[in-house]
Amino acid sequence: MATREGPDDGRENTGPRPGDHTPWRRPAPGSRGQVPRRPAPPQPARRRYTGPIDNSAEKTQVFAPVGGSAEETQILAPVKAPTATKDRPGPAPLGKGGVAIRTAGEVLITLGLIVLLFMVYELYVTDLFSAGKQSEASDQLDGEWSHDRTLHPELVDGRAFARIHIPTFGVDYNFTIQEGTDDPSLEVGPGHYKGTSLPGEPGNFAVAGHRVGKGAPFNDLDNLSSCDQIVIETSTDFYVYKVLPYDDEVDGWTTGKGADPKCKGVPTLRDPNAESGGAYSETFGRKVVLPSEGTAVNPVPYKPAEVLPKAQQVALLTLTTCHPQFSARQRLIITSVLTQQVPKSQAANYTDLLPKIGEAR
Numbered sequence: 001m002a003t004r005e006g007p008d009d010g011r012e013n014t015g016p017r018p019g020d021h022t023p024w025r026r027p028a029p030g031s032r033g034q035v036p037r038r039p040a041p042p043q044p045a046r047r048r049y050t051g052p053i054d055n056s057a058e059k060t061q062v063f064a065p066v067g068g069s070a071e072e073t074q075i076l077a078p079v080k081a082p083t084a085t086k087d088r089p090g091p092a093p094l095g096k097g098g099v100a101i102r103t104a105g106e107v108l109i110t111l112g113l114i115v116l117l118f119m120v121y122e123l124y125v126t127d128l129f130s131a132g133k134q135s136e137a138s139d140q141l142d143g144e145w146s147h148d149r150t151l152h153p154e155l156v157d158g159r160a161f162a163r164i165h166i167p168t169f170g171v172d173y174n175f176t177i178q179e180g181t182d183d184p185s186l187e188v189g190p191g192h193y194k195g196t197s198l199p200g201e202p203g204n205f206a207v208a209g210h211r212v213g214k215g216a217p218f219n220d221l222d223n224l225s226s227c228d229q230i231v232i233e234t235s236t237d238f239y240v241y242k243v244l245p246y247d248d249e250v251d252g253w254t255t256g257k258g259a260d261p262k263c264k265g266v267p268t269l270r271d272p273n274a275e276s277g278g279a280y281s282e283t284f285g286r287k288v289v290l291p292s293e294g295t296a297v298n299p300v301p302y303k304p305a306e307v308l309p310k311a312q313q314v315a316l317l318t319l320t321t322c323h324p325q326f327s328a329r330q331r332l333i334i335t336s337v338l339t340q341q342v343p344k345s346q347a348a349n350y351t352d353l354l355p356k357i358g359e360a361r
Contacts, residue, residue, distance in 0.1 A: 126187075130215035133188045137176045138163075145235040153235065155179040155192075162199055164190060164207065164217075165231040165350055167359040168224060174350070175217045177232075181208045190217050190319075193297050199232040199239045200341055202313040206297035211321040211332075218321035221334055226285045227263040229357060230317060230336050231350070237343050238353050241317040241336035242266045244285035262358070265339035269314060279307050280314070287333045288323055296320065296333045314338075 094102065141160045144153075155161055160176035167173075181191040190209035197203030209218035224230075226246055232239040242265065245253050250268050257263060271278025282302040295302045297320065299313050315338035323332035340357065347353040354361050 126213040126215075130187055130189070130213075134175060134215055137178065137188050141176050148235065158182075158185045158188070160188070161192075161234075163233040165233060166224075166228075167231070167354065167357075168228045169220060171351070171354070171361060174233075175209075175215070177207055186210055187214050189215060196297055197299070197315070199234055199317075200237065200315060200338065202310055202315050203299040204297055204301060204313075204316045204318050205232070206318040206320065208320045211323070212326055218319060219325075221319060221321050222286075222323070222332055224286075224334055226257065227260065227266050229359065230319070231353070231357075232317065233350060235344075237341055238347060238350070239317075239338060240340040240342065240357050242339050243334060243336045244269065244283065246286050247284045250284070266337060269337070279303055283316075283335055285335055287335075288330050289333060291328065291331055293331065296331070301333075301335060 137160045141163065153161060157180045158178055160178050162177040163174055164177055165174045175189040178185040178188050178191045179194070181193055185191040186208065190207045193206040193208060196206040199205050209221075210216055211218050211221065224243055226243050226249055228243045230241045230243070232241070242263070244266065245258070245268050249257055250270060253268050258266065258268075269278075269280035269283050271280070274281075279300050280303075283300070287296070289296055293302075295304075297318055298305050299310075300307050301316070301318065317336045317338070319334045319336075321332050322328045323330040342353055342356060347356055351361060
């Protein structure tokens with residue numbers, strides 16, 4: 001059996017050797033041996049599997065393919081990054097000053113939350129409570145009026161006896177008026193100052209109301225202008241009052257705004273023949289006074305109670321509320337004068353009254 005001659009059997013080999021860059025030539029005709037093959041491309045060194053790499057090992061042996069020289073390399077274990085919790089320094093301990101500042105901050109935040117909750121309670125929660133009480137008082141008043149048409153029924157503390165409407169605030173604006181200005185009465189709605197006149201009578205029919213929370217019936221009282229109408233409804237009549245001229249409107253009233261048909265029947269109440277303006281020299285449609293100014297609800301506002309006899313007093317309506325909004329430092333006073341009385345025989349309800357007094361429904 002013939003054996004194939006290899007490259008190292010001592011015979012001439014016309015093929016290229018590894019590492020020989022001499023161009024390969026085809027052997028001459030008649031030469032012995034087979035045409036040599038082209039050399040195979042170099043293969044990547046194969047690495048013997050020795051199992052999973054142990055990162056803790058400092059080095060490992062990598063062997064070259066058989067026939068090559070052994071090659072040793074080092075595989076370093078991966079560097080483990082230190083954790084943040086170990087390397088980051090902890091917060092420095094607070095000194096006495098730091099503890100005091102932190103405590104003060106916590107106290108201020110707590111107080112702020114308490115104030116915020118109180119404001120929410122005053123503005124919204126008390127409104128819900130007062131709305132329910134106002135609804136009950138209104139239903140009770142309607143029931144009493146349907147059975148009793150007494151001109152001036154007996155007044156009972158905390159019980160409604162009249163109703164207030166302000167057309168400028170909308171057709172739906174109306175609140176019952178309770179007897180008294182204590183907290184329980186004002187939680188229901190506006191309250192009548194005890195001892196002051198009744199609707200339509202000479203003197204001063206004075207009514208107080210909240211401006212913020214508890215229904216806030218007088219929240220927009222400062223939006224009223226001179227000659228705006230305020231209607232007081234009783235079981236038998238509608239009493240129509242109009243806001244008096246403001247302090248800066250008195251001079252030239254008759255030829256100025258007073259000439260507007262809307263202001264018909266609205267005088268300045270000042271006596272032109274009196275040097276100081278007469279008994280009503282301090283009475284204007286709008287004033288801001290201190291809470292201690294109790295004379296604002298006197299029969300003649302801001303004057304002693306006996307300055308004029310009852311027969312000479314003008315029928316007034318005075319509304320009082322806190323001022324400015326969200327504060328009780330002062331009192332806003334709106335004073336109006338009676339200009340018209342409409343029996344319910346002529347206007348059965350407030351909706352029927354509006355066109356009769358020149359207001360749109």
